[in-house]
Amino acid sequence: MMDKPTTTLKAIESTPPLADLDRICDMQEGRMAGKIFWDSEIYEQELEKIFARCWLFVAHESQIPEPGDYVATTLGEDEVLVVRQKDRSIKVLINACPHRGNKVCFAEAGNARGFICNYHGWAFGPDGALRGMHESGVYEQSGFDKSRQGLREARVDSYKGLVFATFAADAPSLADYLGPMTWYLDVILDNDEGGTEFIGGCIRSTYECNWKIAAENFVGDILHAGWTHDSAAQAMLGGSVTKVSELPESYQVNWNGHGYEFARDLVGNAAVLGESAINKYLHLHSPKAAERLGEFRARMLGAVSSFTVFPNFSFLPGQNTVRVWQPRGPNKIELYTWVIVNRNAPAEVKEKWRRGAMMTFSPTGVFEMDDGENWEYCTKTSRGKVTRYQDLYVGLGMNSRLSDTELPGNVFRGQLNEANARAYYQRWKDLLQARTWAEVPDRNGKLD
Amino acid sequence: MNTLELVTLEEERAVQAFLLREARLLDEDRWDDWLLMVSERIHYWMPGIENRRREDARGGFNAEHMALFDDGYRELQRRVARFKQPSAWAEDPPTRNVHLISNIEVYAGENPGEYRAFSCFVNVRSRGLDEQYQIAGRREDVLCREGDGLKLLSRRILIPNATLPCKNINTFL
Numbered sequence: 001m002m003d004k005p006t007t008t009l010k011a012i013e014s015t016p017p018l019a020d021l022d023r024i025c026d027m028q029e030g031r032m033a034g035k036i037f038w039d040s041e042i043y044e045q046e047l048e049k050i051f052a053r054c055w056l057f058v059a060h061e062s063q064i065p066e067p068g069d070y071v072a073t074t075l076g077e078d079e080v081l082v083v084r085q086k087d088r089s090i091k092v093l094i095n096a097c098p099h100r101g102n103k104v105c106f107a108e109a110g111n112a113r114g115f116i117c118n119y120h121g122w123a124f125g126p127d128g129a130l131r132g133m134h135e136s137g138v139y140e141q142s143g144f145d146k147s148r149q150g151l152r153e154a155r156v157d158s159y160k161g162l163v164f165a166t167f168a169a170d171a172p173s174l175a176d177y178l179g180p181m182t183w184y185l186d187v188i189l190d191n192d193e194g195g196t197e198f199i200g201g202c203i204r205s206t207y208e209c210n211w212k213i214a215a216e217n218f219v220g221d222i223l224h225a226g227w228t229h230d231s232a233a234q235a236m237l238g239g240s241v242t243k244v245s246e247l248p249e250s251y252q253v254n255w256n257g258h259g260y261e262f263a264r265d266l267v268g269n270a271a272v273l274g275e276s277a278i279n280k281y282l283h284l285h286s287p288k289a290a291e292r293l294g295e296f297r298a299r300m301l302g303a304v305s306s307f308t309v310f311p312n313f314s315f316l317p318g319q320n321t322v323r324v325w326q327p328r329g330p331n332k333i334e335l336y337t338w339v340i341v342n343r344n345a346p347a348e349v350k351e352k353w354r355r356g357a358m359m360t361f362s363p364t365g366v367f368e369m370d371d372g373e374n375w376e377y378c379t380k381t382s383r384g385k386v387t388r389y390q391d392l393y394v395g396l397g398m399n400s401r402l403s404d405t406e407l408p409g410n411v412f413r414g415q416l417n418e419a420n421a422r423a424y425y426q427r428w429k430d431l432l433q434a435r436t437w438a439e440v441p442d443r444n445g446k447l448d
Numbered sequence: 449m450n451t452l453e454l455v456t457l458e459e460e461r462a463v464q465a466f467l468l469r470e471a472r473l474l475d476e477d478r479w480d481d482w483l484l485m486v487s488e489r490i491h492y493w494m495p496g497i498e499n500r501r502r503e504d505a506r507g508g509f510n511a512e513h514m515a516l517f518d519d520g521y522r523e524l525q526r527r528v529a530r531f532k533q534p535s536a537w538a539e540d541p542p543t544r545n546v547h548l549i550s551n552i553e554v555y556a557g558e559n560p561g562e563y564r565a566f567s568c569f570v571n572v573r574s575r576g577l578d579e580q581y582q583i584a585g586r587r588e589d590v591l592c593r594e595g596d597g598l599k600l601l602s603r604r605i606l607i608p609n610a611t612l613p614c615k616n617i618n619t620f621l
Contacts, residue, residue, distance in 0.1 A: 200514035231533035371613035
């Protein structure tokens with residue numbers, strides 16, 4: 001890992017926490033209020049205390065292999081460019097000119113020798129340094145210092161191909177931020193010596209829902225699948241989805257609000273793609289994966305499972321869809337999705353995954369259609385002033401914590417559980433209450 | 449194929465009627481009847497659109513990019529099967545569709561009995577009491593003669609949007 005706090009950002013003022021957070025979110029009681037999904041004040045607090053502070057996923061290294069390669073994305077609502085440098089390191093630069101703030105790059109991806117602002121022609125290198133501009137002589141006459149006017153930088157670090165960035169100078173290292181959850185992320189990122197890559201670029205869509213309801217779904221809500229997705233399972237498999245309560249072994253695990261839920265049925269998720277070549281690949285690959293990861297994790301490759309890295313980066317093993325729920329107001333998101341595969345997987349298997357993810361979890365995906373409906377109306381009902389303050393139940397699986405396990409993280413028995421959702425919302429609340437990273441309490445080992 | 453060869457008025461009218469009937473069947477939720485208009489050799493393709501610079505050789509879309517549809521007949525059948533499930537909760541009450549088809553141009557296809565048709569569409573969907581979504585785009589189709597009628601052999605759908613302005617596309621375009 002590399003971790004160079006090279007930020008040249010001015011810190012933003014910390015605002016006081018909201019007064020009614022206990023009423024909005026009480027995970028000891030397993031309840032929250034609908035207001036958590038519908039409130040512009042809460043949203044402003046989230047932009048400051050979560051999105052300007054946490055490590056956020058920005059790119060997979062395979063998207064920008066060569067110097068000058070870039071992709072555009074956002075950290076919260078802040079637009080950034082993720083740029084491969086000459087020395088192969090990666091910089092994350094705010095995509096706004098330090099002169100009048102205009103966007104300096106309008107493409108979503110490409111290769112560039114630099115970025116030139118359309119407004120007054122300020123020209124920046126791929127490293128963000130200001131190189132010159134239209135009518136540069138007049139700036140020189142006024143004692144202008146070019147070296148102080150580069151594109152602003154966020155902190156960058158990566159974990160096995162996944163690149164993250166944060167605006168917070170006081171944030172813990174990415175390694176500390178992810179903690180022992182990397183043991184589970186390795187199921188996807190490190191089950192093969194060749195590592196992983198993204199294929200097929202990015203698909204974006206727009207939902208009228210709060211960002212947390214989507215992230216929470218992936219942090220640990222397999223419970224919905226058997227009901228919500230019955231029609232899609234019938235269409236793809238000619239039968240219902242796996243009945244999770246009948247799986248012999250399943251878990252929810254979390255740490256710092258990140259959550260991974262999983263069974264050990266190897267192909268439970270992958271099977272819904274209805275592509276025998278993918279099932280075959282997973283069965284053949286599992287013994288190879290076991291050499292790297294051990295028998296336990298080798299049974300998780302395409303299993304009934306999902307995860308969210310707090311706050312808004314999610315993934316479905318098996319379907320291999322990777323996604324960021326980009327916040328766009330309290331009741332709107334843009335969904336960015338990509339497909340991840342093992343770099344060494346056969347080309348025809350990668351192609352099956354590209355199409356399979358499209359067929360299941362994309363805006364035309366037969367599974368995703370039903371999720372969108374649910375999330376939009378979980379959000380919209382809370383516009384009612386009274387409804388907004390009613391309790392929503394988040395109490396499933398209280399007291400299911402396992403203490404006699406060697407699995408890393410906070411481990412809970414059974415996937416049909418809201419333990420990860422509680423840990424997720426607790427982290428959300430802790431961040432909204434804390435004025436600095438140092439004030440964020442460590443809840444690990446203490447959650448129910 | 450760079451030359452566009454005109455066809456007879458009668459043929460042009462048959463292709464137009466095909467495209468308009470297809471739109472009506474979709475508006476009436478007659479998915480099985482719609483599938484009968486589709487060749488089992490179909491490639492039904494709607495690539496994702498990338499917002500790239502003009503000089504970028506990759507262009508705005510390509511076959512390797514993620515798609516919204518990249519379907520053969522099996523995939524179309526699966527999508528239809530999902531629409532028809534009693535447990536497709538989100539489709540009850542149903543989505544109401546209007547497919548407007550315009551700018552139809554019909555030319556001879558590469559092979560005998562095939563036609564190349566360009567058209568534009570506007571799809572307006574409404575759901576629930578007040579949800580409305582509108583997608584417009586261009587299509588390029590190849591129609592072929594199979595048995596005693598025309599069938600859709602390939603379709604390429606291009607929308608202008610690099611970000612889909614709605615949550616899903618729960619219809620065919």
